[in-house]
Each structure stands twice: as C-alpha cells, then as structure tokens.
Amino acid sequence: MNEATAVAAPPASEAELLTRAHAIAGLSLTELSEAFDTPLPADTRSGKGWSGQLLERVLGATAGALAEPDFQALGVEMKTLPLAASGRPRESTYVCTVPLDGSAEPRWEDSWVRRKLARVLWLPVEGDPSIPLPHRRVGTAILWSPEADLEAALRTDWEELMERVVMGEVDELSAHLGSYLQIRPKAADGRALTRGVGHDGAPVLTLPRGFYLRTAFTDEILRRHYL
Amino acid sequence: MNEATAVAAPPASEAELLTRAHAIAGLSLTELSEAFDTPLPADTRSGKGWSGQLLERVLGATAGALAEPDFQALGVEMKTLPLAASGRPRESTYVCTVPLDGSAEPRWEDSWVRRKLARVLWLPVEGDPSIPLPHRRVGTAILWSPEADLEAALRTDWEELMERVVMGEVDELSAHLGSYLQIRPKAADGRALTRGVGHDGAPVLTLPRGFYLRTAFTDEILRRHYL
DNA sequence: CGGGATCCAAGTGTGGATCCAC
DNA sequence: GTGGATCCACACTTGGATCCCG
Numbered sequence: 298m299n300e301a302t303a304v305a306a307p308p309a310s311e312a313e314l315l316t317r318a319h320a321i322a323g324l325s326l327t328e329l330s331e332a333f334d335t336p337l338p339a340d341t342r343s344g345k346g347w348s349g350q351l352l353e354r355v356l357g358a359t360a361g362a363l364a365e366p367d368f369q370a371l372g373v374e375m376k377t378l379p380l381a382a383s384g385r386p387r388e389s390t391y392v393c394t395v396p397l398d399g400s401a402e403p404r405w406e407d408s409w410v411r412r413k414l415a416r417v418l419w420l421p422v423e424g425d426p427s428i429p430l431p432h433r434r435v436g437t438a439i440l441w442s443p444e445a446d447l448e449a450a451l452r453t454d455w456e457e458l459m460e461r462v463v464m465g466e467v468d469e470l471s472a473h474l475g476s477y478l479q480i481r482p483k484a485a486d487g488r489a490l491t492r493g494v495g496h497d498g499a500p501v502l503t504l505p506r507g508f509y510l511r512t513a514f515t516d517e518i519l520r521r522h523y524l
Numbered sequence: 525m526n527e528a529t530a531v532a533a534p535p536a537s538e539a540e541l542l543t544r545a546h547a548i549a550g551l552s553l554t555e556l557s558e559a560f561d562t563p564l565p566a567d568t569r570s571g572k573g574w575s576g577q578l579l580e581r582v583l584g585a586t587a588g589a590l591a592e593p594d595f596q597a598l599g600v601e602m603k604t605l606p607l608a609a610s611g612r613p614r615e616s617t618y619v620c621t622v623p624l625d626g627s628a629e630p631r632w633e634d635s636w637v638r639r640k641l642a643r644v645l646w647l648p649v650e651g652d653p654s655i656p657l658p659h660r661r662v663g664t665a666i667l668w669s670p671e672a673d674l675e676a677a678l679r680t681d682w683e684e685l686m687e688r689v690v691m692g693e694v695d696e697l698s699a700h701l702g703s704y705l706q707i708r709p710k711a712a713d714g715r716a717l718t719r720g721v722g723h724d725g726a727p728v729l730t731l732p733r734g735f736y737l738r739t740a741f742t743d744e745i746l747r748r749h750y751l
Numbered sequence: 752c753g754g755g756a757t758c759c760a761a762g763t764g765t766g767g768a769t770c771c772a773c
Numbered sequence: 774g775t776g777g778a779t780c781c782a783c784a785c786t787t788g789g790a791t792c793c794c795g
Contacts, residue, residue, distance in 0.1 A: 343780065344781060344782095346766075346780080347768090348768085353767080376768095377768080388770095394765070471777095481777065483765090484779080485779070512774095570758065571760095574759080577760075614791090615791060698754080709757090710787090711756080711757080718786090732786085
C-alpha cells in the first residue's frame with residue numbers, strides 16, 4: 298500500500314464495517330499506523346485525538362467530513378472508548394457541541410445528540426496510562442443503537458440541560474447536572490468565547506460547551522454486550 | 525524596535541491616525557516593512573493582500589479583528605488604493621461579503637456595506653506593474669465619509685442588487701449590475717460553495733460573492749480631494 | 752477593460768479526544 | 774474521581790486584495 302491509498306475505501310454496508318472492525322481486534326496502534334501513513338505522536342498529551350483519527354482511516358470513514366456521520370452512507374458514528382486496566386471506560390465521551398446561540402432544536406427527536414447517537418460503532422482501545430500509546434491494542438467493536446431505557450434516560454438529561462440553555466442560564470451550567478449526559482467546556486482553552494443567549498434573551502459571550510456521555514453510560518453499554 | 529513591539533499601538537483619535545498616515549506618505553513598502561517584521565512576499569501574485577496588512581500594522585490597526593472596523597475605537601476602516609501610473613485606481617475595492625443565506629438586513633441604513641463605508645481611511649499606493657512591489661511608495665491618505673450624492677448612488681445600487689438576492693436570483697447575479705457598487709465572486713477558486721437561498725426560498729449552493737466598489741467610484745473620491 | 756477567478760493569512764468552529772488540579 | 778481545562782487537525786469564513794483571459 299502506498300501513500301496515495303493510505304485511506305481505506307468506505308464500507309458498503311454495516312456488515313462490512315463490522316467485519317473490518319472485528320478483523321483488527323487485538324492489533325496494536327503501531328501495527329495499524331504502519332499501513333496507514335499516520336506517524337505516531339510524540340506523546341498522548343499532544344495528539345489526544347490521534348487514535349480516533351487513525352481508526353477512522355483504517356475503517357474507511359469519510360475523512361474530515363463536516364457535521365456528517367463518520368460513515369455517511371451508513372449513518373454510523375465511530376467512537377473510540379479508552380479502557381482502564383479494570384476494563385471500565387477511563388474517560389467520558391464527547392458527543393457534539395451545545396447550541397448556545399438560540400439555534401437549538403426544541404425537541405429531543407430532532408436534537409443533534411439523538412442523531413449522533415442513533416447508530417454508533419464503539420471501538421474499545423486499551424487506555425491504561427502504563428501502556429505506551431504505540432502498544433495499546435484495539436478491542437472488539439460493538440455496533441449499537443440506544444436501547445429504549447437508555448434513550449429515555451438520555452432524553453430526560455437532555456431536556457433538563459436544554460431547559461437551562463434556552464432559559465439563558467448558560468453561565469450557571471455545570472458538569473454536575475445530568476445522570477448520563479452532561480455539559481462541559483469544549484474549547485482550545487479557558488479564554489475561548491462564543492456567542493450565546495443570556496437572561497432576557499440578551500446576547501452574551503461565553504465558553505463553548507459540549508455534550509459528553511459519562512463513563513457510567515458507556516460502562517453500561519459494555520456490560521450489556523460483554524456480560 | 526524588537527519583534528514583540530513590531531505592531532504600532534492603536535491611534536487614540538482620528539487626528540492621530542491621520543497624522544501618522546501623513547507621516548508615512550512618500551515612503552516605500554520596503555522602508556515600512558523593515559521596521560515592522562513583515563517579510564516581503566516573493567511576488568505580488570502570492571501575497572495579494574500583503575501591502576494592506578503591512579499598512580494596518582504600521583498604523584496600529586487591530587490585527588486580525590473579526591467583523592470589526594480596522595480601528596475599532598475610532599470606527600474607521602482602512603483601504604489601500606492601488607494607483608496606475610496615470611494616478612487613477614487600477615483595481616476595484618472589496619467591501620464585504622454578500623449575505624446570500626437570507627440573513628441580510630432589509631434596509632440600506634442597517635446594511636453591512638453602509639457601515640463599512642461610513643468612515644474610511646483611503647491610502648493610495650503606487651500600483652503600476654512596472655514598479656516592483658518593494659519599491660512602491662505610499663501616497664497621501666484621505667480620511668473620508670461618503671458625500672450625500674455618492675451615498676445616494678451607493679444606496680440605489682445596493683437596493684437594486686439586494687432585491688435580486690432576496691428574490692432568490694443569486695445565480696443570475698452579474699458584475700455588470702450597479703453603477704458604482706457591484707457584486708463579484710469572492711472565493712478561493714471557482715469551485716467554492718456557500719449556502720444561499722434560491723427561487724421560492726429553496727436552499728441552494730452557490731459561489732460566495734462580495735460587494736466591490738468600481739474604480740469609477742474611488743476615482744471620484746480622489747478627484748474631489750486632490751483637484 | 753473588466754468580469755470572473757484566484758491567492759494568502761488568520762481566526763473560528765467542529766471533530767477527534769485526554770489532561771490534571773482540587 | 775471528575776469537573777473544568779486543554780491539545781491537535783483541518784475545513785470554513787472573513788479580511789486583505791490582485792490576477793488574467795476573452
């Protein structure tokens with residue numbers, strides 16, 4: 298494989314995608330990077346998103362697509378899931394940005410969060426800090442849609458959180474809210490600002506925020522599929 | 525002057541701005557670039573906007589400001605004006621992008637074009653192609669607001685052009701329209717696309733456009749101030 | 752000649768996430 | 774443990790304009 302073909306073709310079906318994902322289970326990030334012209338970052342601090350981008354290439358996701366599912370034709374999102382030595386997720390999972398500017402869809406059914414999570418390929422990756430990044434291995438992928446009870450829980454959280462947003466309480470948002478879905482900063486640093494709507498509809502500048510899934514949520518997905 | 529101070533402080537008043545601008549009249553771009561840590565581009569093809577950005581630094585414009593006047597506190601825009609050997613403007617002058625997505629203000633009084641041109645520091649620069657870029661000299665600046673007759677003409681053009689835009693006739697726009705103000709492509713190349721509104725309000729993808737002042741307009745400004 | 756095409760820089764936003772002080 | 778802070782890549786947009794062929 299040369300540099301010009303270092304990105305896999307998009308999979309034609311969910312079955313093909315899952316077959317490819319299962320085929321790489323057990324391989325290390327080094328083994329995968331060698332075939333895909335993707336230099337290893339110096340450390341995990343620089344290149345936090347590196348493994349996710351590598352795995353997108355490996356599986357044939359549409360590179361750099363904008364506000365589209367990773368596998369556009371299939372409507373499937375891909376998410377890596379860093380696992381601690383215990384087998385539990387080590388980190389929360391970013392979903393999408395929070396619309397703070399008044400452009401939010403009013404209903405859960407039409408929300409960006411629901412659309413993003415409608416069909417997800419979860420790709421577990423060893424995430425124990427004692428394992429150097431190049432040595433970390435990929436686990437067995439799960440192609441998932443939210444079970445009814447989990448979707449109901451997400452909806453409850455989303456409605457609670459978005460009520461705060463549309464009421465203009467953006468500066469009272471805290472990551473303590475929400476049992477499975479939470480809102481946290483999503484920015485280059487603490488000085489980044491984006492346009493939002495404050496009390497009485499007044500325009501305000503505020504820290505950009507994102508929706509994240511708590512580890513309790515992704516842990517539950519793993520439990521249901523592996524136990 | 526070291527690298528850390530290679531940008532002038534913002535002028536505190538229009539008088540200070542004009543004093544500074546007059547102080548550099550007659551200097552070449554090389555002379556100005558040496559003090560401001562701004563390497564000369566290889567040619568004029570690469571670096572089309574280089575002289576404008578150099579002169580913003582020299583005069584203390586807020587660097588890289590977003591949708592704000594160059595001299596924010598003063599509400600003044602700066603525009604370079606490339607002059608042919610004849611003394612007439614060689615090129616049209618870019619004003620701002622055309623809102624094709626339905627977000628346009630309906631009235632001239634509130635329009636982006638009017639606000640941009642409300643107060644302009646015109647900075648003539650030698651633009652004859654026979655003069656190498658580094659040797660081109662800066663002329664005598666003009667601090668200007670539109671005279672009543674010129675503003676009326678701009679308004680007529682703007683209303684004619686925006687009527688086409690709001691009627692969804694984006695793909696029938698042509699640079700032939702408008703006596704002083706025209707609409708032309710404003711993009712990296714002919715393949716760039718942006719969201720617009722077409723006939724019957726249907727969303728369409730179309731070439732990004734900008735408002736430009738024809739040379740007849742800037743020539744008239746020069747005539748009134750120098751003759 | 753001038754309408755349509757193009758060039759560069761820098762900031763912003765989105766998408767990929769993990770870091771780290773309390 | 775985890776809420777708040779941060780890191781990289783890259784597409785897009787805006788702001789600075791001039792190029793160039795019919």
